[in-house]
Amino acid sequence: MRPNPDWLVDEPYEDVDLGVLKSGKEAQIDLIERHGHDGTRCLVARKRYLPREVKEKGVLEAMGVQQASTFRHDVEYREGRQFRKSRDRRAVARMSTYGKRLLQDRWTDHEHAVMTRLWRAGLSVPYPLSYHDDAFDMEYVGDRTRAAPQLCAARLERDQLADAFEQLLDGLRLLVAEGMAHGDLSAYNLLWWQDRLWFIDFPQAVDIAANPQGLGFLHGDVVNVCRWFARHGVVVDPEALFAELLALL
Numbered sequence: 001m002r003p004n005p006d007w008l009v010d011e012p013y014e015d016v017d018l019g020v021l022k023s024g025k026e027a028q029i030d031l032i033e034r035h036g037h038d039g040t041r042c043l044v045a046r047k048r049y050l051p052r053e054v055k056e057k058g059v060l061e062a063m064g065v066q067q068a069s070t071f072r073h074d075v076e077y078r079e080g081r082q083f084r085k086s087r088d089r090r091a092v093a094r095m096s097t098y099g100k101r102l103l104q105d106r107w108t109d110h111e112h113a114v115m116t117r118l119w120r121a122g123l124s125v126p127y128p129l130s131y132h133d134d135a136f137d138m139e140y141v142g143d144r145t146r147a148a149p150q151l152c153a154a155r156l157e158r159d160q161l162a163d164a165f166e167q168l169l170d171g172l173r174l175l176v177a178e179g180m181a182h183g184d185l186s187a188y189n190l191l192w193w194q195d196r197l198w199f200i201d202f203p204q205a206v207d208i209a210a211n212p213q214g215l216g217f218l219h220g221d222v223v224n225v226c227r228w229f230a231r232h233g234v235v236v237d238p239e240a241l242f243a244e245l246l247a248l249l
């Protein structure tokens with residue numbers, strides 16, 4: 001486990017909103033500068049999950065976000081996650097208004113919990129700081145001049161691509177050894193910063209053993225990233241890699 005970085009986790013501190021970093025399909029990322037009272041500062045990425053099915057622009061603006069998101073295979077992804085009450089499980093399966101609210105509430109909590117577990121296991125993920133209400137605060141990857149680019153936009157040289165692929169393999173092995181599949185792994189959900197590959201965007205991550213579709217998600221992840229690397233000249237056999245990963249379960 002890496003040492004706990006020197007984050008300003010404990011109050012008192014003040015957060016200064018430096019503006020929107022990215023507005024994605026599912027969430028908006030704001031850049032926050034956190035000022036400790038002893039003069040220390042750090043940059044924080046605050047992920048705010050977009051309210052689902054809120055169409056009116058005025059409502060979104062009032063909530064401080066720019067666009068609404070849609071549900072993304074929620075039931076499939078969450079099948080293995082236990083809602084204790086059968087009433088809740090039925091509501092989620094039917095995707096009733098109540099069921100959707102249940103899922104929304106779990107979203108932030110789940111991503112924070114998954115990233116905490118994976119960070120502890122040594123995966124290269126931003127350090128998860130905290131979550132509250134609809135916001136998840138984590139380590140910001142980048143510097144004051146620019147955020148870490150997504151892998152697909154990072155314009156890597158040939159040897160950097162080979163290095164990134166090795167880091168991807170290490171990360172996948174670690175994820176699978178933890179029994180998890182990312183569920184939406186792609187060159188958009190990998191960041192590249194100072195020769196290091198970072199895994200991000202885990203709200204749909206699943207426990208492979210508990211989720212009936214878990215292996216399918218892992219297979220999808222492997223095929224997806226291998227295809228991207230193959231297009232960029234790193235020759236890989238996704239099925240061989242998938243088989244190798246299965247042996248780790």
Ligand SMILES: Nc1ncnc2c1ncn2[C@@H]1O[C@H](COP(=O)(O)OP(=O)(O)OP(=O)(O)O)[C@@H](O)[C@H]1O
Nearest residue numbers: 022024025026027029045126139140141147188201
């Ligand atoms: N910790 C971070 N540090 C720097 N940039 C980040 C961080 N987290 C997210 N980003 C940027 O914000 C983008 C959106 O974040 P993320 O992928 O978590 O949310 P999303 O809304 O689910 O995205 P998508 O559009 O892929 O559905 C990322 O692709 C990345 O460019």
Ligand SMILES: [Mg+2]
Nearest residue numbers: 024188189201
């Ligand atoms: Mg993403």
